[in-house]
Each structure stands twice: as structure tokens, then as C-alpha cells.
Amino acid sequence: MLSLAEFQFTLAADLLDGGMRTARLLPGDPVMVKEALRVHRNTVLSGLANALRLGHPTVAWLTGEDFFDQAAHAFSANNPPHTACLTDYGDGFAAFLESYAPASGLPYLADVARFDHAIERCANAGFTAPILLALDRETAVELDASLVTLSAEYPVEQLRDACDSRDADSLEHLDMSPQARNYAIWRGKEGAAMRPLSMPSATFLGAVLRGETADAALAATLAHADPVDALASIRNEIFTAPFVRILSQPHGE
Amino acid sequence: MVRSLHRAAFNAWPISARAGIGLRIPHHARVIQERHVADWLEVHPENYMSAEPAAHDLEMIRKEHALSLHGVGLSLGSADGLCAAHLERLSHLIQRYAPGLISDHLSWSSIEGVHLPDLLPLPYTEEALQVVARNVDHAQTALKRNLLVENPSSYFQLSICSLSEAEFLGELVRRTGCGILLDINNIYVSAKNHGADPLSSLRAYLDAIPATSIDEIHLAGHTVERLEDGRDLRIDDHGSRVSQYVWQLYEATIGTIGARPTLIEWDTDIPDLRVLQAEASKAQAIMDEHWHQEQLYALAS
Numbered sequence: 001m002l003s004l005a006e007f008q009f010t011l012a013a014d015l016l017d018g019g020m021r022t023a024r025l026l027p028g029d030p031v032m033v034k035e036a037l038r039v040h041r042n043t044v045l046s047g048l049a050n051a052l053r054l055g056h057p058t059v060a061w062l063t064g065e066d067f068f069d070q071a072a073h074a075f076s077a078n079n080p081p082h083t084a085c086l087t088d089y090g091d092g093f094a095a096f097l098e099s100y101a102p103a104s105g106l107p108y109l110a111d112v113a114r115f116d117h118a119i120e121r122c123a124n125a126g127f128t129a130p131i132l133l134a135l136d137r138e139t140a141v142e143l144d145a146s147l148v149t150l151s152a153e154y155p156v157e158q159l160r161d162a163c164d165s166r167d168a169d170s171l172e173h174l175d176m177s178p179q180a181r182n183y184a185i186w187r188g189k190e191g192a193a194m195r196p197l198s199m200p201s202a203t204f205l206g207a208v209l210r211g212e213t214a215d216a217a218l219a220a221t222l223a224h225a226d227p228v229d230a231l232a233s234i235r236n237e238i239f240t241a242p243f244v245r246i247l248s249q250p251h252g253e
Numbered sequence: 254m255v256r257s258l259h260r261a262a263f264n265a266w267p268i269s270a271r272a273g274i275g276l277r278i279p280h281h282a283r284v285i286q287e288r289h290v291a292d293w294l295e296v297h298p299e300n301y302m303s304a305e306p307a308a309h310d311l312e313m314i315r316k317e318h319a320l321s322l323h324g325v326g327l328s329l330g331s332a333d334g335l336c337a338a339h340l341e342r343l344s345h346l347i348q349r350y351a352p353g354l355i356s357d358h359l360s361w362s363s364i365e366g367v368h369l370p371d372l373l374p375l376p377y378t379e380e381a382l383q384v385v386a387r388n389v390d391h392a393q394t395a396l397k398r399n400l401l402v403e404n405p406s407s408y409f410q411l412s413i414c415s416l417s418e419a420e421f422l423g424e425l426v427r428r429t430g431c432g433i434l435l436d437i438n439n440i441y442v443s444a445k446n447h448g449a450d451p452l453s454s455l456r457a458y459l460d461a462i463p464a465t466s467i468d469e470i471h472l473a474g475h476t477v478e479r480l481e482d483g484r485d486l487r488i489d490d491h492g493s494r495v496s497q498y499v500w501q502l503y504e505a506t507i508g509t510i511g512a513r514p515t516l517i518e519w520d521t522d523i524p525d526l527r528v529l530q531a532e533a534s535k536a537q538a539i540m541d542e543h544w545h546q547e548q549l550y551a552l553a554s
Contacts, residue, residue: 001413002376002413003332003380004330004332004375004376004378004380004381004384005332005333005364007376007413008330008331008332008361008364008373009364009365011373012364012365012367012369012373015369015371015373016367016369026409026411026412026413027412028410028411028412029410031480031482031484032408032409032410032446032486033409035408035480035486036374036408036409039408039486039488040371040373040408043370043371044369044370044371047370047371048370051370080367080368080369081367081368081370082366082367082368083326083336083338083339083368084299084324084325084326084327084328084336084339084362084363084368084370085299085302085303085326085339085342086299086370087300087302087303087304088303123306124303124304124305124306124307125305126303126305126308127305187305191306
């Protein structure tokens with residue numbers, strides 16, 4: 001007698017890899033078993049592709065529906081979700097695209113996927129307790145809890161803008177040469193917000209978000225940058241940003 | 254008794270025996286603008302668990318509408334039990350919105366940590382009944398609320414079943430005190446896919462399930478696909494108006510058990526809100542007609 005767990009494990013595997021093992025376990029009308037598997041497989045894969053599409057709108061726009069669906073199906077077959085809440089589904093989609101053979105001529109796609117995923121995740125983030133960062137004995141700052149940093153080689157910001165405005169013509173004029181680009185992304189008052197960062201600011205903020213102290217983050221930053229320029233960047237790009245709230249300042253300043 | 258214990262435990266805006274509509278995110282702005290669009294609304298809680306802007310919209314909408322949470326992710330039929338994190342997220346939404354009804358499906362979606370976004374079929378065996386009853390008990394205890402369980406549409410006819418779906422649901426009610434969400438379109442789709450008479454199928458459900466446990470009804474559209482061998486396969490895609498045959502089954506249901514909260518579901522190719530409201534009005538008219546017939550009968554007797 002087939003156990004419930006055995007039935008469920010077999011059917012789940014069939015739906016993801018296109019197998020027909022369930023049909024061998026279930027005597028009956030072979031045409032209807034095949035059709036039932038097709039209906040359920042289509043529901044599962046199209047549901048996962050739609051979840052990925054919602055989380056990666058620029059990738060979907062740049063690649064077109066058929067290419068995106070094929071990539072999504074290939075990804076989902078080996079990376080099914082672990083929760084019923086699909087809003088955040090797609091961790092690993094960017095890395096998958098880097099090695100996805102049909103996308104080998106689109107080297108910017110993985111960067112775009114990372115940017116899309118970060119933007120959508122911040123747009124959906126709830127308001128939770130901010131990250132507290134002590135700067136010295138008298139001064140501390142709060143960082144928005146949704147804040148993340150992201151590095152890219154390609155102009156993901158402009159590609160996303162083109163997607164948002166459905167402006168395919170602007171793509172022709174983009175400088176697609178690889179170069180270091182860094183961003184801070186967080187949940188603003190009206191959806192996700194983004195700010196480009198210089199390398200020193202990105203290094204400092206990245207270290208802070210990994211849990212390092214302000215002193216340690218600064219030391220890591222200054223080890224690879226001109227101190228005057230780095231401190232100016234951090235002050236101008238981070239401590240004036242909307243994602244930061246300064247809690248107190250030393251007297252006399 | 255689980256049923257009465259859980260019913261007494263909440264103070265939500267109750268959902269009366271009137272017609273409501275399934276609310277999907279594309280309609281949020283319109284519903285907020287119009288303030289009141291239906292007697293009650295139903296949403297999939299999974300759409301609000303990790304999406305604060307949508308969840309904030311729902312708070313505004315909830316102020317003007319009674320609300321039902323209709324889950325697609327509890328996976329009540331999973332052999333390895335319920336996901337504790339999902340249950341916690343659902344519990345949080347229940348506290349936030351105080352829904353009048355909470356429901357999910359007689360199906361499974363998760364096994365060994367993998368979640369598939371579909372309502373997958375169960376073999377109706379004693380083992381499966383024990384699993385579902387245990388999971389329903391777990392959910393009702395954790396949520397401190399009575400749960401409605403919906404009959405799914407089916408494409409497989411699993412030869413290993415020892416009970417009919419109607420018998421399975423009736424026994425589930427007896428063992429757990431849960432309620433039933435009767436989806437009339439699903440009864441029609443399943444009956445036609447398995448070569449059964451839909452009206453006889455409906456009668457079997459109404460015979461096997463206590464009428465007092467049927468606390469909600471769903472109506473939706475389906476599509477018909479012609480297979481290569483000439484047979485038709487009906488697919489429960491919730492992408493069109495309710496078919497005339499399903500309306501007939503609905504009339505028969507209301508005529509048998511009386512008016513119930515009735516929901517118009519529409520999930521694909523979502524139309525203008527007015528279309529949903531028109532479908533809800535048809536359901537309401539059938540319930541109103543039944544009420545008038547009952548009044549006339551009472552007067553005559």
C-alpha cells in the first residue's frame with residue numbers, strides 16, 4: 001500500500017522534473033493521469049515563474065516573456081520555494097542566470113536580477129526596529145532596518161529606469177562597459193529608494209550592515225582609500241541620507 | 254467541543270449570509286477609493302504576509318468591510334505536518350485583521366520542506382484522514398479559531414481511495430469540529446472530469462456533510478480544454494464568469510441548506526470590479542429569492 005508521504009514525495013518530484021513516476025504508482029486511465037500531471041505541473045511552474053517575474057521586472061522586460069519563462073522554469077525545477085509566501089522567492093536567481101547558458105550573451109542580466117530583487121524586497125519590507133550604530137560615546141545613528149548595499153558592474157539603475165518607463169530606445173545610448181557601481185537600497189516613505197555610493201561609502205556601510213562596529217568599519221574602509229576623500233564621502237553619502245537618523249550630537253558641534 | 258470553543262474565542266466582524274467578492278491586489282486602489290464595494294471581501298493571506306504596502310492597504314479596506322482570510326498555503330494534507338512559520342504568519346494576520354472567517358483547502362502543497370504553489374490532490378484513505386484531522390486540529394489550536402476546509406477541484410481519480418471526497422469531508426467535520434467551505438464550481442469540475450453527474454455529486458456532498466457545518470460557499474468560472482482523444486478536461490482557473498450549470502447547482506444548494514456567505518472568486522484575467530459585483534449580485538438574488546420562497550411557504554402553512 002502506497003503511503004501518503006511516498007505519494008506526495010513522488011508527485012512533487014514529477015511536477016518539478018517532468019517525470020511520470022506517479023502514473024506508474026496509480027493504475028487508471030493513463031490519458032487522464034498524464035493530463036492531470038500536465039495541469040498541476042503547469043500551475044506549479046507558471047505560479048513560480050509569475051512570482052519570479054514580479055520580483056525581477058527588469059529582467060523580465062529585457063529578456064521577453066518566452067526567454068524569461070524558460071529561465072524561470074529551469075531555475076524553479078532545482079530551486080523550489082520552501083514557504084507558501086512567494087513574495088521573496090528568487091534568492092539565487094541572479095547566481096543561476098550567471099551560469100545559465102542561454103543567457104551567456106547577456107552578461108549584465110545577473111546584476112539586473114540582484115538589483116531587481118533588492119528593490120522589490122525593500123518595497124515590500126515591513127517597518128521594523130532600526131539598526132543602532134554607536135559612533136562614539138555621545139553620538140549614535142539609526143539605520144533603516146530594510147537597508148542593504150549592492151554592487152554591480154553594469155548600469156542597473158538606468159536599465160531599471162528604462163524598464164519602469166518602458167523606454168526601449170534609451171537602451172541603445174547606455175554605456176554598458178563594466179565598471180564598479182555601488183548602491184544603498186532601502187524602504188522609503190513611498191516604496192523602495194536607492195542612492196548611488198562611492199566605493200569608500202559602500203565599504204563602510206557594507207561592514208556596518210554585516211555587524212561590525214563603526215570603528216572597525218572605518219578602519220576597513222581607510223585601509224583601501226584616501227582618508228580625506230573617504231571621510232568626505234561617508235559624511236556626504238551616508239550621514240546625510242534619508243535612511244540615517246542621527247540620535248545625538250556632541251555638545252558644541 | 255472544538256467548534257464552540259473556537260467560535261467563542263474571537264470578536265470579529267461576522268460575515269452574514271450574503272454575497273461577497275474575492276479581493277485581489279490590482280483592485281486595492283479602486284476599493285480604497287470607493288470605500289465600500291461589497292458586503293464582505295475575501296483575500297489570500299499569503300499575499301499579505303511579506304508585503305507591507307499591500308498589508309497596509311488591507312487595513313484601510315478592512316475598516317469598511319467584513320473580511321475572510323482564505324489560505325492557499327497551510328497544506329492541511331501534508332504527511333509531514335504544518336509549517337510552524339507559516340502558521341505564525343497567519344496567526345499574526347488574524348490578530349491584525351480580525352477576520353470573520355478563516356479557510357484553506359483539502360489538499361497539500363508541501364513535502365519535506367519543498368513548497369509547490371498548487372492545491373495538490375490527496376488520496377482519500379484512512380491514513381490521509383488521520384493526517385488531515387491532525388493538521389486541522391493543530392491549526393485550530395494554534396490559531397484559536399475554527400477553520401473552514403474547502404473541497405478542491407480534481408483532475409486525478411486516485412484508485413487508492415477508500416472514501417469518497419464527500420465522505421472524507423463529513424468524517425473530517427466529525428473528528429475535528431471544523432467547518433466546510435463548499436466550492437460549487439469545484440464539485441462541477443471534478444464531477445465532469447471524472448464522468449459523474451454534477452447534480453448527483455452535489456447531492457452526495459449535501460448528504461455526507463452536516464448542513465450546519467457548511468459556513469461558506471465559493472463560486473467561480475472554469476475553462477474547458479478538448480483533449481487529443483476528444484474528451485473534455487475542465488480546468489478550475491477562476492478566469493471567467495460562473496457557468497450556467499454551476500449557477501443551477503448553487504440554486505439547488507441554497508434550496509437545500511439555505512442561504513450562506515457566498516463568494517465570487519476570480520484569480521486570472523482579473524476583470525473590472527463591476528464584473529465581480531455583478532456576479533455577486535446574481536448570487537445575492539438567488540439567496541433573496543430563496544428567502545422570499547421561504548416566507549411565502551411560512552405564510553401558506
